[in-house]
Amino acid sequence: MNGSNNGVLSKVNACPRIRLSPAKVNLALHLIGRRSDGYHFIDTLVAFADFGDWVTWRTGGSACLLEVKDCFNRSKPIPKNTANLAWQALSIAGRISNFLLSGSLTVEKFLPSGAGIGGGSSNAATVMHLILEDVNINKDSLYTKALMLGSDVPVCLAGCPTRVEGVGERLTTITLAKPLPVVMVWPGASLSTASVFRYGKFNDYGNIPARAIECLATDPLSAIASLRNDLECISCCLLPAVRQAMFALQNCSGCRVARMSGSGSVVVGYFENYCSANAAAKMLTFYSPSWWVRACTLLI
Numbered sequence: 001m002n003g004s005n006n007g008v009l010s011k012v013n014a015c016p017r018i019r020l021s022p023a024k025v026n027l028a029l030h031l032i033g034r035r036s037d038g039y040h041f042i043d044t045l046v047a048f049a050d051f052g053d054w055v056t057w058r059t060g061g062s063a064c065l066l067e068v069k070d071c072f073n074r075s076k077p078i079p080k081n082t083a084n085l086a087w088q089a090l091s092i093a094g095r096i097s098n099f100l101l102s103g104s105l106t107v108e109k110f111l112p113s114g115a116g117i118g119g120g121s122s123n124a125a126t127v128m129h130l131i132l133e134d135v136n137i138n139k140d141s142l143y144t145k146a147l148m149l150g151s152d153v154p155v156c157l158a159g160c161p162t163r164v165e166g167v168g169e170r171l172t173t174i175t176l177a178k179p180l181p182v183v184m185v186w187p188g189a190s191l192s193t194a195s196v197f198r199y200g201k202f203n204d205y206g207n208i209p210a211r212a213i214e215c216l217a218t219d220p221l222s223a224i225a226s227l228r229n230d231l232e233c234i235s236c237c238l239l240p241a242v243r244q245a246m247f248a249l250q251n252c253s254g255c256r257v258a259r260m261s262g263s264g265s266v267v268v269g270y271f272e273n274y275c276s277a278n279a280a281a282k283m284l285t286f287y288s289p290s291w292w293v294r295a296c297t298l299l300i
């Protein structure tokens with residue numbers, strides 16, 4: 001963008017903009033190696049749920065304000081200052097667009113954090129979309145800036161089923177044969193992504209085979225069942241409740257496979273149909289009231 005767009009965005013765009021900031025789910029995650037700075041090369045398949053947080057941007061006023069409405073009972077509060085990824089994204093989007101932003105950003109949190117479902121990353125990507133919707137910008141530079149906020153932010157910007165390689169920067173769209181009925185379980189405690197990567201001793205376990213990616217377009221549950229999440233083992237050691245959630249999901253009628261998402265602690269059960277997914281969610285909620293359980297759909 002050049003300087004000719006310099007102005008106050010509130011004059012241009014008065015209606016509030018509201019968007020779902022969906023949960024990100026890693027269908028599989030293979031570790032490929034380690035970079036000299038300690039970051040890990042990964043090969044992962046990502047899809048997005050029809051459930052998540054909600055982000056609203058209302059223009060007006062003379063400054064930018066952040067409001068966080070937390071619908072989730074958590075031990076560590078979501079930051080309400082510049083540490084919030086949504087706020088950082090607002091600041092980046094303002095600089096990219098060359099607008100003098102003024103308005104209020106409201107983030108309504110429904111997702112658990114430290115859960116491997118990209119809460120903060122998804123919020124950041126949603127803010128970038130909300131602010132930059134009508135702005136003609138260079139996509140490569142936007143994705144580079146997104147990566148600076150976190151490895152998951154570029155794929156959250158893409159917002160559709162995607163294979164992610166490198167440390168989060170190489171994105172390739174993938175095809176899922178149909179929307180997938182799933183049950184997400186957060187077993188009452190969180191994991192820090194940095195800790196999971198730090199405590200693991202990881203080798204190169206090999207890329208996701210091309211035939212598995214092809215199979216997603218015809219028989220996604222078989223494809224997912226044939227793949228792994230290489231972080232599962234260390235996450236289960238750090239937090240045994242992850243294994244319990246996996247075991248509980250695998251024993252539900254109609255659950256074909258259960259996999260941890262990202263670095264955990266959320267485990268996702270992939271179901272044959274919506275009826276069995278809903279029944280499993282009800283049953284797990286009843287027998288494990290300290291868990292957060294949500295039946296939803298992974299979108300194509």
Ligand SMILES: C[C@](O)(CO)[C@H](O)COP(=O)(O)OP(=O)(O)OC[C@H]1O[C@@H](n2ccc(N)nc2=O)[C@H](O)[C@@H]1O
Nearest residue numbers: 038039040041121150151152153167193194197262263
């Ligand atoms: C595990 C995934 O969720 C898979 O989608 C992502 O790779 C993690 O994405 P994220 O939560 O946005 O993670 P970041 O905020 O970028 O990184 C948190 C920390 O995890 C470690 N980290 C992260 C990503 C990566 N490819 N290798 C790493 O070793 C680094 O120590 C980093 O300091």
Ligand SMILES: Nc1ncnc2c1ncn2[C@@H]1O[C@H](COP(=O)(O)OP(=O)(O)OP(=O)(O)O)[C@@H](O)[C@H]1O
Nearest residue numbers: 084085113114115116117118119120123152193262
């Ligand atoms: N908008 C936000 N929503 C949630 N957490 C945020 C946000 N901004 C910053 N954070 C911080 O990020 C930490 C990790 O939360 P987040 O929900 O992003 O983790 P995650 O689910 O493990 O993400 P990922 O799947 O990307 O690894 C939180 O403890 C919180 O302090």
